[in-house]
Amino acid sequence: MNRKVLYGYQIEDGKLTLQPQEAAVVRRVFGLYLEGKLQREISDTLNADGILYSPERPVWTKFRIGFILRNQRYIGVDGYPVLIDAEIFQSVQSKLQKKWGDHTRRDRPVSALREKLRCPCGGCLKRWFSSVHRPDALYLRCAQCGEEVIVPDADLLAEVERQATEYTPPLAEGSYTPSEDVVRLTNAINRGLEKPEHPEDVAALILQGISARYACFETPAASPDTQRLIKEKAYDQAIKYITITADNAVTVTFK
Secondary structure (H helix, E strand, O other), X not given: OOOOOOOOEEEEOOEEEEOHHHHHHHHHHHHHHHXXXXXXXXXXXXXXXXXXXXXXXXXXXXXXXXXXXXXXXXXXXXXXXXXXXXXXXXXXXXXXXXXXXXXXXXXOHHHHHHHHEEOOOOOEEEEOOOOOOOOOEEEEEEOOOOOXXXXXXXXXXXXXXXXXXXXXXXXXXXXXXXXXXXXXXXXXXXXXXXXXXXXXXXHHHHHHHHHHHHHOOOOOOOOHHHHHHHHHOHHHHHEEEEEEOOOOOEEEEEO
């Protein structure tokens, strides 16, 4: 189950209004980030304080914090009541931009994922452009139901990496042995995520890590051509599609 209304709001008498307790949490999130707290530290704080994200998904994650910090609806966009002052919102965006740096459209590693992105309804997520467009985030709209999603490149790639790390192909269970490349790339990725001074390098490492990990699985039934494709294009071979909800919950479906 997904939240029906953006965190911080409720529907009252058929209209969007502020939900007082949640609105206070949103303001706290922005305040903590401007004080210098990392997104993971903020999520840990909210969890420690017993604050639920929602009854269905009670746990806060750094991805949900990032979604709140980047969501322009909090400044009154798309008919939402103003919850965050525009100057505060812009200060946060400037800080986020400084942290992750500038990305050019042609060298964004996340571009390889675009054709695989899906809405929970099953529709394809297509790009759209906002008046407050960030170069390091994907602005997506479902071609079927119209749901809109804004997901930072780094958050999407990191979540794909996490799920790929935990995944074992059903036909290859017990046959996985990490190679030296996998160990080296995993260590490099972890170091890069801790101090993302060059996010484009981290994103590239994540893609290399997934490819290297997938190539370690034994596939005795595969033809030589298939084995060659797995080595050359392992990332495309491994992932069937990626589902993203409006609150940035990412689910990777592997082939």
